[in-house]
Amino acid sequence: MTYVIIAIAVLVVAGAVLLIVRRRRNRPALTSPARAAMPEVLVGELAARPSLEAEAPAPSLAQRLATSRGVFDRVRSMTGVGAVSAEQLDVVEEVLLRSDIGVVTTGAILEELRKNGAPDGVAAALRRILLDSLRASRSVVTTADEGRVPVWLFVGVNGVGKTTTIGKLAQRHVDEGRSVVLAAGDTFRAAAADQLQRWAERTGADIVRSAEGADPGSVVHDALGRAAARGADIVLADTAGRRANSTNLLDELSKVRRVADRAPGQVVETFMVLDATTGQNALSQAREFLAAAAVTGIVLTKLDGTARGGIVVAIERELAIPVKFVGVGEGVHDLITFDPVAFVDSLLEA
Amino acid sequence: MFDALTDRLERLGSSLRSRGRLTDADIDEALGEVRAALLEADVELSVVRAFLEAVRARLSGEVLSQSLSPGQQVIKAVHDQLVEVLGGSALKVTYASRPPTVVLLAGLQGAGKTTTAAKLASWFKQQGRQPYLIAADLQRPAAIEQLRVLGRQIGVDVFSEPSDPVDVARRGVAEATRLGRDVVIIDTAGRLSIDEALMREVREISDVTSPHYTFLVIDAVTGQDAVHTAKSFHGVLELSGIIVTKLDYDARGGAVLSARGVVGRPVVFASTGERMADFDLFHPDRMASRILGMGDALSLIEQAERTMDAEVMAESAGRMMSGTFTLDDFMAQLNQVRKMGSLGGLMKLMPGVTKEMRTAASNVDDGELNKVEAIIRSMTPRERREPVIIDGSRRTRIARGSGTTVSAVNQLLKQFTEMRKMMKQMSGGGVPNLPGGMGRMAGMAARAGAARAETLPPGFEALGAGMNAGAPSARGGAKNKKKKGGRVTPPKQR
Numbered sequence: 134m135t136y137v138i139i140a141i142a143v144l145v146v147a148g149a150v151l152l153i154v155r156r157r158r159n160r161p162a163l164t165s166p167a168r169a170a171m172p173e174v175l176v177g178e179l180a181a182r183p184s185l186e187a188e189a190p191a192p193s194l195a196q197r198l199a200t201s202r203g204v205f206d207r208v209r210s211m212t213g214v215g216a217v218s219a220e221q222l223d224v225v226e227e228v229l230l231r232s233d234i235g236v237v238t239t240g241a242i243l244e245e246l247r248k249n250g251a252p253d254g255v256a257a258a259l260r261r262i263l264l265d266s267l268r269a270s271r272s273v274v275t276t277a278d279e280g281r282v283p284v285w286l287f288v289g290v291n292g293v294g295k296t297t298t299i300g301k302l303a304q305r306h307v308d309e310g311r312s313v314v315l316a317a318g319d320t321f322r323a324a325a326a327d328q329l330q331r332w333a334e335r336t337g338a339d340i341v342r343s344a345e346g347a348d349p350g351s352v353v354h355d356a357l358g359r360a361a362a363r364g365a366d367i368v369l370a371d372t373a374g375r376r377a378n379s380t381n382l383l384d385e386l387s388k389v390r391r392v393a394d395r396a397p398g399q400v401v402e403t404f405m406v407l408d409a410t411t412g413q414n415a416l417s418q419a420r421e422f423l424a425a426a427a428v429t430g431i432v433l434t435k436l437d438g439t440a441r442g443g444i445v446v447a448i449e450r451e452l453a454i455p456v457k458f459v460g461v462g463e464g465v466h467d468l469i470t471f472d473p474v475a476f477v478d479s480l481l482e483a
Numbered sequence: 484m485f486d487a488l489t490d491r492l493e494r495l496g497s498s499l500r501s502r503g504r505l506t507d508a509d510i511d512e513a514l515g516e517v518r519a520a521l522l523e524a525d526v527e528l529s530v531v532r533a534f535l536e537a538v539r540a541r542l543s544g545e546v547l548s549q550s551l552s553p554g555q556q557v558i559k560a561v562h563d564q565l566v567e568v569l570g571g572s573a574l575k576v577t578y579a580s581r582p583p584t585v586v587l588l589a590g591l592q593g594a595g596k597t598t599t600a601a602k603l604a605s606w607f608k609q610q611g612r613q614p615y616l617i618a619a620d621l622q623r624p625a626a627i628e629q630l631r632v633l634g635r636q637i638g639v640d641v642f643s644e645p646s647d648p649v650d651v652a653r654r655g656v657a658e659a660t661r662l663g664r665d666v667v668i669i670d671t672a673g674r675l676s677i678d679e680a681l682m683r684e685v686r687e688i689s690d691v692t693s694p695h696y697t698f699l700v701i702d703a704v705t706g707q708d709a710v711h712t713a714k715s716f717h718g719v720l721e722l723s724g725i726i727v728t729k730l731d732y733d734a735r736g737g738a739v740l741s742a743r744g745v746v747g748r749p750v751v752f753a754s755t756g757e758r759m760a761d762f763d764l765f766h767p768d769r770m771a772s773r774i775l776g777m778g779d780a781l782s783l784i785e786q787a788e789r790t791m792d793a794e795v796m797a798e799s800a801g802r803m804m805s806g807t808f809t810l811d812d813f814m815a816q817l818n819q820v821r822k823m824g825s826l827g828g829l830m831k832l833m834p835g836v837t838k839e840m841r842t843a844a845s846n847v848d849d850g851e852l853n854k855v856e857a858i859i860r861s862m863t864p865r866e867r868r869e870p871v872i873i874d875g876s877r878r879t880r881i882a883r884g885s886g887t888t889v890s891a892v893n894q895l896l897k898q899f900t901e902m903r904k905m906m907k908q909m910s911g912g913g914v915p916n917l918p919g920g921m922g923r924m925a926g927m928a929a930r931a932g933a934a935r936a937e938t939l940p941p942g943f944e945a946l947g948a949g950m951n952a953g954a955p956s957a958r959g960g961a962k963n964k965k966k967k968g969g970r971v972t973p974p975k976q977r
Contacts, residue, residue, distance in 0.1 A: 227528060233706035236523045291729065291757075292593030292702065297623075321757075323632035324625040331624030345632070376732045381850075408593055412525030412706025414732060435592060438675040439715075440708035463622070 217246050221255050228259075232443030232480045235413045238450060260477060266446050267473035269455035273430070274401040275311070275367060281399035282360045284353075284368045288386055288426050289406035290418055291374030294434040294460060296325060298406050299369045300332030301460070301468035307336050311366035316356030317342035318349040318389060321373035329371055335465065339365065349373065349385070350392040361397040368398065377421035390426045404457070406432045409442035419448045433471070434460035441480050510542050513557045525737035527710040530568075530744040538564050568740055569767035570749030576610075576764075579695050582665035583615070585656060587692065588726070589685050589716055590700035592673030595728035597626055599700050599754060600670040601633035602762035603726075606752070607666045608639065615664035617655030618643035619688060622672035630670055637759055640664075648672065648684060653691045669694070676715030686719050696723045698751060701742055703729045709738035710745045717746040724751035727765065731755045731825075756825050808903050810867040814859045821852060857885035858895055870896055 217225075222243050229239040242262055251258035277283035285302070287295045299315060306313045315338050319325035326342040333340035341356035353370050360368045370393055375382035394400045405428045407415055422428050433442050433456050445456045456471040514535050521531045541560040578584045586603065588596045597620065604614040616634050618641055620626035627643045634641035640662075642655040652669050659667040671688060674681035689697060697720045699713060716722060725746070727739050730753050743750055753765040802808050823829060826844045859867065861884030866873050873881070873896060882889045 230522060230528055231707050233525075233708070236519065290704070290732065292595055294593055322629065323636075324628035327625035327628045328623065376729070378732060408702075408704075410591065410702070410705050410708040410712070412704060412737065413523065414525070414704040415706075435675070437677075438591065438708070439677060439711040440706065444706065 217251050217255055217258075222246065225255065225259055228481065229443070232441040233412055234443035234480075235416065235447045238447040241450075256481070260481060263446060263477045263480065264473060266450045267455075267477070269449060269453055271430075271455050271457050271471055273457055275306075277399040277401055280397065282357060282365065282368055282397050283401040284357070284370055284393045284398045286370045286372065286390060286393055286400050286403045286426065287406055287432075288372050288403065288422050288428065289374060290376055291322075293374065293406045293408040293411075295319070295374065295406045296328050296332070296371055297463075298404075298432050298434060298458070298460060298468065299329065299371050300336065301465055302458070303332060303336040303338040303369055304465045305468065306367055306369075307338060312363070313338035314356050314360040314363075314365045314368045315340040316353045316368055316370040318352050318371045319373040320345055320347045320349050320352060325371070325373070338369075339363070349389050353389055353393045353398075354395075357393070357395075357398040368393075377418040383421060383425035386422075387425050400427075402430060402457075403428050404430050404432050405454070406434060407442075407445070408440075409433055409436045410438065410440040411442075411444060413444060413447075415444040416447055416451065419452050419454055423452055423454060428454055430455055430457035432456075432458045432460065432468075437461045437467070442476075443480055446480075510539060510557075514539060517561060521737065521740070525704075525706045525709075525741075527707050527737070527741035527745070530710065530741045533744065534564060534568060534740070537567075565740075566768050568744055570743060570765075576696075576751075578612075578665065582663075583656065583659045583667045584665060584696070585692050585694040586666065586668045586696045586698065587671065587689055587694035587720070588669065588698050588700055589671050589720060590673060591675065591702075591712055592623075594673065594700045594702045595754065596620070596673060596700045597629050597670050598633065598757075599726055599728060599752075599762075600630060600668050601637060601639070602754060602759055603752065604634070604639045604666075604668050605637040605759045606762055607668075608637065612666045613664045614639050614666040614668060615655070615659040615662065616641045617652055617659075617667060617669045619648040619651045619655070619669050620672040621645070621648050621651070622674075626670075626672070633759075649687045649691055652688045656692050667692075676712050682715070682719050689720055697721065698724050698726045699742070699746075700726045700728060701738055703727050703736045703738055704732055705738035705741075707741075709741040713742035713746045717748070722746055722748050724748050726750070726752040726754070728754040731761070758825065760823070761825065808906055810859050810862065810870060810899060811864075813899060813902075814856060817852065817855065826852075854885070854887055854891065855895060858882075858887055858892055861885040870899060 225246065226239055226243055229242060245262055246258060275283060287299055289295050303313045303315060315329055315333050317326035317329045317340060320343060330340055330342065341352060341359050343352045349372060356368055356370065372386060372389055375386065390400060390403065403426050405419060405422045431445060431448065431454055433445055436442055436459050448454055459469050459471050461467050461469060517538065518531060518535055521534060538560050541564060588600055590596050600616055604616050607614040616630055616639055618627040618630040631641045642658050644651055648671065656667055669688065669692060671685055674685065699716045699722050701709060701712065725742050725748060727750055730736060739750055750765045752762060755761045802812055858881060861881045866877065878889050878892050882892050
């Protein structure tokens, strides 16, 4: 099958070349690709810069979300008992869509509301449905079988905050009295290992790293060896960010997981790190990473911004992967345990 | 990326195709589909509403066209509106009359600013400029180191010092002026739009460096929050444009529409992969065509022109037309293809390629291409010229020599033979018989130089023609061609 693709690609390019050749022939006077002309757009645009002084103070959280608060106030004021009206459903739909819960899950929730009605008001019914979607256990495993070293593996797409999350969790483990070994398994991104190294220094964790471009599996393997030799309590293994629609990258991840799960290691948790600003693509990320690396939990990062991260509701409903930690800032302690009630309330009332 | 949207619009197109005229009910139904598609693509709710209103205005204001079927008319209206929202035409990058031209990058954490900074520098270098990078991200551990490594890879100097981001930026620009660099790119720390202190800081950086361009770097997988982010950054920095990253994810990229719709600034660059080459100017009109499933042949041709060795290609193209294409030529072309970037990226640009093929192509990695090369290199020169002489024992030898299996060798030879067959047809002027929508591509390219068709967007006629010919979707089109051309089968395994 690979060959088919390659053959097609070559054909395509060959076709493109043919066209170029023909075009060139038709237009022999073609000069070297001219540099883009330079209309003076720049100056005009600079003049339009807003002045910092005149700027109103940054709006407060409440103001920023005023629109959606207005919407939710409308939901809460819907006191109608029993059947939910079409207009009410529209408002609920808007609230859910704006929280990034996603089209499909929103549809399902609306359907539930329509079918079961809202005996104690729409807001309460909606809150109940959302909380019911977040019922999975959120306990984390920190111990492995006798003689094995527990491993937490971190996976995710590029730029979601895997390395930072590991740094914060290292601090958490250290605070709880465990000795930690970090495995710098992101050997792809430039200076990723340096970034993790800083976290190791900051938290007092041990780190095993290798050269850029090294095999991530071997880094994890070495980290396990070190952890076993020193009697460390837990290994936190970083991996390179990867898009979730590439079989090769996911296969590589499966391999890292296999290596980490081999004695003396034992993978007790695999976290998918997810950026709260992510839209519905998060669902396919979760699906792919679940299949490739048996994800056991989600770390939802950057929840201190304006994004609500509602897509985790869809993920838990559909794939039963619970959110276990939430990142709420850049400080080393800004990682907290996920609380469904607080989360749902922030979705609805923010 | 915009696949779901494309699928929906294709379905929409075929369901309206058969009807004679467009009633209000038709418009409502069509817009309902468009709404669902946009929401699934993560376009922000208020942007969706505005978009639908605009499309409705287009449809109801317009006299029913004689030459377009109702379905085509809806698609055309959606297409035109997409082009309008996405920014009309590509932004022409211009340079300050007194160098250096200063470019400031800002955005949320993890949007890809540092990588983008390097890619942008590499792009400017390709334009014949001397870029200079300033690492003003002192927040994230090792961000400077990351930019340094990338800078080394692309041969661009990186300025930084462990002081204060504003100072770093100011001194960096001064240093660039001293060194006579004509483009300066400032990478800043990721920041949340609600972090007042950090927003003030980036504004100060902007004040002391007076950038000619301020770009917001935004992640294509962003959901509804794209609007918040774009608005806040625009309010503080007066953006000149948007750079969208991670367009190679299977996200539908609605964030592009949202951010664009809210700040009214064009999307200027798009990043479509991890390699430095996977980065280019964003072409709104082409993107709109892509959304509508018409491929993006123009980008493909341009990319080919930019990266390929014309002499090598012309030579083998000549042999191709005369039907004496050899495995050596195949290998030469393959190497040219690899220079152009990832296969997945290329397939996305190609019109008439099905989603499965695109996914499959994005899974072909360097290792497999290496394997192909190894197989060909394990052949003798004569075998490469005349693959027919390769018998069983030669096959075994080649497989052993290349560290592959006999069946891999067989497959390669089979594909090669079929390819050669197709090439003969191609050179015989049989453009309509080309596989995978290449006929369409040729049509588009032919039209590219010519004036735009008055009523239709580029490539639109081809789509319409395909639909009328009973090939309602790109997929159907590919199948039809398979019969005619005896071409390679689209992969079904995954």
